[in-house]
Amino acid sequence: MPATPYKHTTNAKIENVEPKSHSQSDATVLVPEPSDDPNDPLNWPTSKKYVTLAIWSLASFSSQASAMANLQGYVLQAPLYGKTPVQVSYSISAALAGLIAGALIVVPLGRKFGSCFCLLWSTIGVLVTAIWSALMTSSKDYNAFIVSRLFAGIFASPPLILGSATVLRIFFRNQRGKCLHILHVPYLLGAVAGPTFGGFIVAKHPWPIQFWWTVAMNGLLIVLILLFLDNTEYSRNSQSSQPISLSEPLLTRRMKTYLYGSAAIEHVSFSQCIMIELRTVGDEILIGLCPISILAGLVLLVDFGFATMSYVLNILFVEQPVSEGGYAFNSNQTAAFTISQWIGLGIAETYGHFVSDRLPLWLCRRNNNIWKQEYRLYCTAAPVIILPIGLGLFASALQYHLHWVVLALGSVLIFAAGMSVVPIVMTYLCECFPNHASETSAIMSVYRLGFGLSTTFFATPWINKVGIGWTFGMAAIFTVSISVNLAFLIWKGPQAMKWSPFKRNADSHFGRNDLEEA
Structure with a gap:
């Protein structure tokens, strides 16, 4: 168990462990209560928790910067495609539509394959769609370009959606406000950074370059995910065995997490995945209508x-x-x-x-x-x-x-x-x-x-x-x-x-x- 000044209790009341003195502050409840298992993400070292948060935050930034990269380039594309600037600006709307669609389908995929698996392969998808968009330089490529931005938005959804759940799995209640802020602000910054960098690029260079720089950024992110990110899914049922242990060799953990996916959590068949999707959409509707x-x-x-x-x-x-x-x-x-x-x-x-x-x-x-x-x-x-x-x-x-x-x-x-x-x-x-x-x-x-x-x-x-x-x-x-x-x-x-x-x-x-x- 990590050494902390907090009292372990599931009560909503925060109680002092000892009488308060001038050199000692009130103890804070640990909600949720961590187990005695070192594989429990709540028991991870602080450094590992913040490295995990940093990678998810970088992914949030990268996904949004990639999805919004064309915000200042569509005016230059209009003559190429023979469209008005407003018509080419629909590529931005397509990316936003993709973000909404991706948000609705990523949760059951995370349940089946694990959040880290979804993050890696969605990042690869963002990288591929950036290359796809950059190659759409023919006058006949307007429709394909719009579709590429739609898929860019879909692949850009997982970091914030699954990252929010990751924060709740590895941090305690008294830390979540700051940590969710750390996760959200890079996400929002990415929506600004993509157009900013794109604007400087298209001012002096051909517009496809505004997509190529995101390819390098996402390539770096893929390397960081593979090297440092471990799954945070954890069963608190004492009867259940954990599919992945931190004591396993690094290569074994990475194979289970990123290649097989379903080995990271309890096995879910594709038919069950469909049922999870239906139930998830129902849950999302119920939550949205509360x-x-x-x-x-x-x-x-x-x-x-x-x-x-x-x-x-x-x-x-x-x-x-x-x-x-x-x-x-x-x-x-x-x-x-x-x-x-x-x-x-x-x-x-x-x-x-x-x-x-x-x-x-x-x-x-x-x-x-x-x-x-x-x-x-x-x-x-x-x-x-x-x-x-x-x-x-x-x-x-x-x-x-x-x-x-x-x-x-x-x-x-x-x-x-x-x-x-x-x-x-x-x-x-x-x-x-x-x-x-x-x-x-x-x-x-x-x-x-x-x-x-x-x-x-x-x-x-x-x-x-x-x-x-x-x-x-x-x-x-x-x-x-x-x-x-x-x-x-x-x-x-x-x-x-x-x-x-x-x-x-x-x-x-x-x-x-x-x-x-x-």
Whole structure:
């Protein structure tokens, strides 16, 4: 057993092991309670846990950067394919559609083959689709190019979906907020980094190169996965034997994990896999329709959706001529402008690192050491205040053609706030459904990405109808209004869980009691 200052208990109450002194802080409950087995991921050395988290985080970054690599290249592709830029931009929508589709099918595959197996082969798939897209340089390749981006999105889904469940398997409750933040922010950063690097590339080089650099990155990731990543699936049933032991030779473990797949966990036939898929989709629907999921999902849809919309449309605004209200940026300047999103994500990561676990645990201590999942949501207070301010600055800069620094400041605030909300809300929901973290992450991806998928279809008519200022001004009002959902969850979260129309599931594998059984 690892040496820790924590008391092992499954009680939701956090108790002191010894009376508190000036040199000793309160002991913290270990939930879930680790076993005595060294193969239990909860008992892994801290260094191994964080190496595992680092690889999954890199995979989250790499998958998104690869899926979004073409965001600044589609204008250059339009003459080649004989299409309008809007038609070629459907490749971005195809990638987003692939991310949604992949999120719905990856969970049963993870159950059959293991999360590490799915991560390796999905990374190989991302690499192959990048090569496929880069080779689509003929005027007749438009349809094939769109399909390649669809599959790129499908293969890019596993890191965040399965990675969220991995975090819950290897980290304790008092560590999960920070760790899920570490996992989510690289995922969100990848969606910015891909277009940023792509913008610098297409400014001076042929557009296929924006895909080739992701091939090298994914190749490195494959090597790291094979060298350092072990499966985290573990049976807590004392009657069950573990398929893979850390004491086995490295090559044997890698063969079982990455070549055979099913040897990593309990054997599941393909017919059982189909049944798991059907049951998983049913579970995802049930989770998605629970009152707390709807309320939290709408927050993700609105806050993340408008942050995404500002990012996608921002590229068009800054490149428009000054006579049309733009800033007449060239490709290099546009790519450099996206650094504002990087700064926003850096702020989000810093905020999550220092607040996402500390604030909930502080609230827990003030409540006689009784833990409530809703304490996680208090961390959204700062982001939900900052987000409408950022959207207001963004709207004002475009409406009155203020200096581009004002637009950049608005972009920083939008990203810092919008991207902070995602991991906080996801941590809360994953702890409400801890035995179904992958399903929760998958269905929340539908909430989160659905708005972004439709942005290219409705944003322009909306702007034409009411003007750019009112469009983002209304977006700011919507984000303020949706914050009521978070306030309600903080106030009535436990009761809302009981109001689920699927109460029969809430007492078995959905309910909050899972936290003490996980």
